[in-house]
């Protein structure tokens with residue numbers, strides 16, 4: 035399998051002036067990431083994590099402080115013209131001339147990419163229920179986002195790089211967008227999309243990366259991430275149990291013993307906990323797997339005690 039995106043030790047530090055002082059702000063720190071051709075890759079993280087920074091670097095809209103970037107085997111800086119033809123890009127803050135009609139704007143952008151058949155623009159607009167005759171400035175945020183989606187998909191690019199593509203879309207249009215992503219994948223295209231919300235990428239992503247504070251904190255398949263979820267356990271006993279017997283057992287965290295009830299989280303096998311509990315008389319046992327949103331929240335806040343980058 036060939037590589038669509040390859041980032042090595044990628045670092046971006048923003049430097050701005052505050053009066054006479056130069057202030058450095060971290061955008062990305064030493065990011066290593068490979069996206070294979072043909073995969074749908076979800077890029078998640080909380081506000082300010084570095085998602086848009088990564089995407090702007092991929093498009094050569096900003097330059098790295100250090101590290102290397104390869105997109106479709108090319109250097110985004112030296113091969114910008116070639117790459118702009120082969121990549122479909124939706125910016126997080128997609129802006130176009132508001133005075134134009136949506137159809138005129140898309141025809142213009144299509145010409146810049148060497149010509150896109152009108153029928154293709156109409157087909158995508160119909161699917162997304164976008165009125166091509168409306169002036170862009172009169173469109174709602176969600177409808178402007180549809181213009182952004184059509185221009186990203188319309189030339190059938192090898193690689194789609196989409197920054198928060200579902201922002202502002204209603205659930206029905208979100209589903210249409212996910213169908214478009216699945217079709218692009220079936221046609222052998224690669225999709226790299228950012229989001230804050232796991233459920234958005236869960237259905238379509240082959241792999242997911244989570245970044246926080248400019249660093250990669252998890253990289254896995256959706257199934258692999260699920261397997262890392264903590265088990266949330268509650269055990270009831272006939273008589274109070276000493277907490278010391280359970281403290282420090284392998285995988286056990288957040289232990290609380292209140293009278294005859296023990297609660298804790300288990301990372302990995304619950305074997306040691308079950309054997310320790312079996313020394314007492316158990317009247318009830320309840321175990322729940324943390325759901326994916328909880329797992330992501332834990333990664334976002336840095337509280338996940340499990341394995342980090344695969």
Ligand SMILES: Nc1ncnc2c1ncn2[C@@H]1O[C@H](COP(=O)(O)OP(=O)(O)OP(=O)(O)O)[C@@H](O)[C@H]1O
Nearest residue numbers: 048059060061079080081082083084085086087088
């Ligand atoms: N032009 C800039 N000048 C200075 N700092 C910047 C600039 N752009 C981004 N940053 C900083 O870099 C960090 C990463 O920002 P970035 O926009 O990449 O995050 P993000 O993950 O896309 O966030 P969001 O989900 O809010 O869009 C933040 O601390 C942000 O303040």
